[in-house]
Amino acid sequence: MTTLEESAAAEVAQPRSTRTRGAWRAAVLRPLGLVSLSYLALLVVCSVLAPVIAGYTPTETDLSHILSLPTVAHPLGTDALGRDVASRLLYGGRTSLVDAAIAVGVGMTVAVCAGLLAGYFGGWVDRAFTWLVDVMLAIPVIVTLLAILAVVGNHMSVAMIALGILVSPGIARVVRGATLAVRHELYIAAARVTGLPHRYVVVRHVLPRVAGPVLVQASLLAGGALLMDAGLSYLGLGARPPAPTWGNMISEAAGVIDRQPWLLVPPGVVLGLAILAFGLLGDVLRDTSAERTRRRTTPARPPRTAPPPTEPTTALLSARGVTVAVPGPDRPVRVVENLDLDIDPGECVGLVGETGCGKTITGRALLGLLPPGAAVTAGGIRFDGTELTTLSRSRLGALRGSQIAMVFQDPGTSLDPVVTAGAHIAELVRRHHGGSRAQVRARTRELLGAVDFAEPDLVAARYPHQLSGGMAQRVAIAMALAGEPRLLIADEPTTALDVTVQAEILDLLRNLQRERAMAILLISHDLRVIATMCRRAYVMYAGHVVESGDVAGMFRHPAHPYTDGLLASAPRRARPGEDLTAIAGTVPAPGSWPVGCHFAARCELATDECRAAPIPLARPRARRRTRCLHYDELPGGRA
Amino acid sequence: MNAHGGAPRQAPSTPTGLSRRTFTVGVLMTAGGLALEGCKYGGGDGGGAKGSSGTLDVGETAGPTSIDPTKGGGESKTFFEPAYDPLIYLAADGSLKPRLATSWRYLDGANRSFEMTLRKGVHFSDGAPLNAAAVKTNIEYAKTAGTQVSPFMATISNVTAVDDHTVRLALSESHPLLPLLFSQQYFAGNMISPKGIATPAQLAKQTFGAGQYVLSSAQTTTGDHYTYLKNTKYWQPDQVQYGKVVVKVLPNENTALAALKTGQIDAVHGSYAIAQAAKSANLGVAASPSIVMGIQLNDRDGKLSKPLADVRVRRALNFAVDREKLTKALFGTYGVATEQPAAPGQDGYSDTNVYRYDPAEAKHLLSSAGYAGGFTLPVVISSGNPYGTNLLQAMGEQFGAIGVKLSIQTKGQAQFFPSLDKYPASIMGWGVAPIYFMGRNLWLRDAVGMNPFKSSDPTVERLDKQATAANGDARASLDRQIVRRLVDLAWFVPVVLSPQFLFTRTTVDSGAEKGQALPSVYAWQPAG
């Protein structure tokens, strides 16, 4: 059936995790899985117990009460011979479920054996397997079943065996994929090396690991087989009257549709629900095996009240007390706390810190581009006098690109793979300036020229995968320039690039800043980059700005032990692209921040006072801020 | 059934839902009374377009087995009758009228020599003349080519063209029903151009008749719709009622009914499934209860099922069936309960009722035959026969009450006939017909078809022999004795005469008459 083939294909396209231990248990724990399983269990139990619970035998006719609607005596009505529909449904379930079981049994046996063998042994076995699967996948299932039935006559079990075999290739492919993934794992390799027999390794080690995908496929196959069984018996193939089948009941109902349309309902609904239950069960099993780690999270919400007005400032952008939270398991987790930041027009400001300290999320917060569920929960961001945190989506959208633009770390993934470089820029030009086709093209060429492309037309026609990293980043910068923004947020723009290219990009940014009087917020973990580019910088640690000030002074005389540590761990000529890990200990994860100084655990100067309460910002000298109680014990503090 | 409709099983596509082939025989032998309701409409519905240049749209719930009149049976009639004229016309009132033959007669008193005089100036649609040579070719072809009517023609030993328009038949044995055989109802009368007979493959794709219309291949999709245009060479052009006849295959009866209601078609043959709805929609409903349904107890010598060899067992089964109740449940007021292979008002029908519903008597007969504990009786039926299946299931329940377990074996339509001699009993479903014809299909030792175990009864054989040479009241009396003997032998368990239906809009007058078979499509006229 469609869905089966499709799901098998999808499964192949996106190999899933094979960690499935307890998948059944997890499936039961999910409401949908529980409901589906319960319904199917109910069907099986009712079918098995049909002789006990059915009010009538399935063949018992009552010719004086034909085609009746549901009554007390016949809860689902009676058919054209006055037989009890409910009883026939119960008994019909036996045939239908046994048929489906045959198809599932045959299909899964063939598929699991073939898939395991191909995946486990590889080599020519695998090649032959792949070839055979390719051939068999193109066989049209239903008409082939019809051809078989045309030849063998009225034998539904033959059709179901054939169905199992016909759909097995798609499933076998899934099993093969899962086996292949497991085969290379260490303990399997070890088991093979120690000379355990193949059969033992396959049965004891490989099979349990591929059980997840197998269960998913079995469930989907069961649904498909039920559907096929009903379809064929609806067409009148394989009928064994007076024994009822669901498909046969539908076809009987169709025969009297003008006299009693109700009869169509019971078998259709029972069958539909059974197919649905198998489908849902398959989904749940797949989800539980693929996404066991994903938990329900609580999203952060912005405050209901507007942020307090900040003092008048000459800054282009001014953030005050900004706190950002992301969704967490029980409650939102703060990742940026009480952040103050100012950028003057035309100024290049650095934001520096280790990976995971909140730099990127800060950059995104300025643009209102936080990931789903994250929000600015306190504080305010003013851009040219406009409060951004309370701005409507559309007005914020209008601001992006034309006032504030952004480039990202990995140029390889920041361009749309199916759109040419030129089209990227042209779309932005149109968006921000409009104009005729020719004008747009000219402007695009101009922008590409501005980012130092000698042959803009050639580059414009290229797709992202045809661009080198540096070229892609320059295209990204050209995109950011399209709206002539007054502030460019550059998030680690050179981290993913080669050394020589890094210098080119930095030069380009510096020139653009100068020529266009464009402010830049340069986010980087690389002190050297900050030092060469920025006049002023903010140092971040675990969600806090711990120190800020003029780059030259701050780097020479740090007033926070973290800045000091950063500088100390960086060799005099720090190699670009290298993380700063020389400070003992690790950055605390968001959500487990201490009450007091976030750096206290790694700080040589820390005292009980540091750990007792949040640290206020101190001002050790002009244009310098530090979030440290003991800054005066540092060289920068003392000076 | 429904072999060519490509069809779902939900709607029986032949009127009684008989297997395709059995139904073929059904119409082959159709006579039977016709019940009419709301027949004879006056005034059209303003469609206006109908008339000698208008179009007649007919629905059929199954496509033809073949449009070759020697291969197709009753279920295919609507598809070949527009193009073929018979030698003799069986009119709606049951009388025989001249058509391509102007007169006919037996030359002796023993029904062994027969002569037909042909109409002059008649041509087939391909231009060939209809003459004695062409008729001789037709008769010899139908007799030898393994066609449906071959068994009824086996005794024709010699065909001679006396002159250009006179054909004489010599018979090896008496045959009392040659005029009926050469009518449209029994197919042998549908004359085919010698060119068509020379190319049987073409005969299945084109029409070669001397009828009112010619199949237009260009406007035909096999299995879906068949378009017939006027035959420019037709011998009585003023009798052609329509400019065009389109026969549409509508395998789902409910949708066929919807098509009829909305005027997409003017008439459709159908079954009881839509009779109520058609009646309440004020459509014309003509019903002809003419198909005997029940069970044939074929294994009368007990080769496969020993109990069947005992006449008491066979009679017990007849006593165990509540025919009135079954008839009402299965066919409402349109069916007629019956215990004999004959219809009221027809040859051979007897008014005495032998098998009233009496389970106690049935049980008594069973135990006196030594089967007090009952037995299992396998019965074979072909797939896609909902009415037959329903009947068997209901009969099975009633047999169950006397301890006989009916085991229903469904065979694909291809496997049904080849497996008749592998089961002691089979579904019964054939149209009542003159006793002479039925005997040759059903109960004589040399019957071709539904006597798989070649059982015979000396009394039946003797009575039949006498009847073939007899005429008038003498034959009617012999026919009655044959039927009575069959009922006593209990070779069959007939239950019901099930109806065939023709549903019509007010645009068309089918000319159906009470007590007769449904008329042929070329007899239909625009109404009003």
Next chain:
Amino acid sequence: MWRFLSRRLLVSVALVFVVSFLTFLLQAVTPGDTARVILGYNYTPEAYRHLRAELGLDQPVLVQYWHWLVNALHGNLGISPISGNDVSAEIVKRLPVTLSLVVLATLVTALVGVGLGVLGAVRGRATARAVDVLSLAGYALPNFWLALVLVTIFAVAVPLLPATGYVPLATSPGRWLVYLILPVTTLVLQGVAVFARHTRDSMRDVLSRDFVTMLRANGIPERSIVFRHALRNAAIPAVTVAGLTFIGLLSGTVFIESVFAMPGLGGLAVQATTTHDLPTIQGVVVVFTVIVVLVNLAVDLAYGWLNPKVRVS
């Protein structure tokens, strides 16, 4: 790419041989042959032998297959012993019906599926849930049952639409469409669930990619991001799904054409099955196989055409 395509072609040709030969083999083991079907029960042994010889049924299976193969390669799939029709001509005549149905249904499925998928990806959880429930209902309910219900409602109870039949496109495009509404709707209900889910998943995947953030950050409006960028990227996997949908719906015609009495290949297959019309069922199987193969090739080509990485290199 071309290597891949030619390998696929080779596999496909092999497939057609395998499938056709298997049906012939099956025929050898079956009781009750075509000759008996034609004759019904009113036949004499001579007539039976005569007909068997006429149909070539008295020859060994391999010889019969060889004859069939030689003819098939010349476009002649034989003569149906039941209807006397040329099987190839019959298939050619019916092919447009099935293709009309399946192509239209696939297009509508794709449109609706993409629409629902986008809605599910862009809108909140509730919308996604609603789409899920609706589409799952369509997936789970047997299409022939749905068809019957639709016919009961729209053609019998409230006769708005023709319940059965087919009008060729060439005859009247308007009526062609009207006649296709119910069957296409049934097929769409069958196929749309899977399509919507795939689209939603790939849309979600695309929308979470870096370039989307980049485009947003630089002022590309959401509408353009969803419909120009995300959708175009999601279209690449969707082509595969469309191919699978086409094949799935093609199978669905077996039931749908029967219910709606459409003179297509699916109906022909059922009809041939019940009449034991082996040349016809064989022809249909071969043609279905060829269609599946062609669709797979088309998907491969479209995949390459849509994906610049494959196209340009």
